[in-house]
Amino acid sequence: MTFHTARKRFGQNFLHDHGIIYHLFSSIQASTEDHWVEIGPGMGALTEPLLQAKLNLDVVELDRDLVALLEKKFIGYPNLRIHSADALRFDFTGLAAPGEKLRVIGNLPYNISTPLMFHLLANAHCFQDMHFMLQKEVVDRICAVPGSKKYGRLSVMMNYYCSTEWLFDVPPESFDPAPKVMSAIVRLVPHSQPPVQINDVKLLNRVVTEAFSQRRKTLRNALKKLIDEETINALGIDPGLRPESISLNEFAQLARSLEKMLDSTAAI
Secondary structure, eight states, X not given: OOOXXXXXXXXXXXXXOHHHHHHHHHHHTOOTTOEEEEEOOTTTTTHHHHHHTTOEEEEEEOOHHHHHHHHHXXXXXXXXXXXXXXXXXXXXXXXXXXXXXXXXXEEOOHHHHHHXXXXXXXXXXXXXXXXXXXXXXXXXXXXXXXXXXXXXXXXXXXXXXXXXXXXXXXXXXXXXXOOSSOEEEEEEEEOSSOSSOOSOHHHHHHHHHHHHTTTTSOHHHHTTTTSOHHHHHHTTOOTTSOGGGOOHHHHHHHHHHHHHHHHHHHHO
16 A cells, blocks of 8 residues: 655645545546546545546646656556646646536645635636535535625625535544544535626625625725715615625625726726
């Protein structure tokens, strides 16, 4: 058996619990027609059952020692392509054939999980779905609804791009080394059409980020640098509410209002 010492700088925690692996593989419902992409395959705990399903598989791994290990371990699989690359800079769209949708899976390190998900969702049209193992805290924030204490920027922006679903929790002892926190599996399915109309997603992100930068403030105070109280009221939104009570649709209204204000200012 080949061993590899987990590297802290890469945030490596290797999944070894066969019960969890089986549960995850059952949940993703892989078929031979699928084209899967695995991010951060590690020592191949998930790679192996994917390959045995005889589907088309690309894996992206940053650690060169692990790349060498994977190349040796899976030398007899022509349906596997291993990419030695940084997933945050990798062009995933180049893996898809014309008209093909990729399916993505990965055990993501905490320090890159959020930027990596947004890197992928910037080209959401290329993906059928994504299944990620993340810290449970992050999954809770992704799946949170308005009114929840965990509801925030990540909840709003992720739900703009996709539907979200918590699948199940993964305890620390399922990994080596064992992390100090609980993990969870989340399924993300990109929307075929955005659930709200937005011309500039960057403006939506700007409004949401500003609103939650001081989440204990009311909307009138949190957004006073961008949108005045009168404008918020005119949209039918209570400026006395806190950002955690504002839905994606209401944030979209605020973003469209800000866009009109910026356009009228630019026209002067």
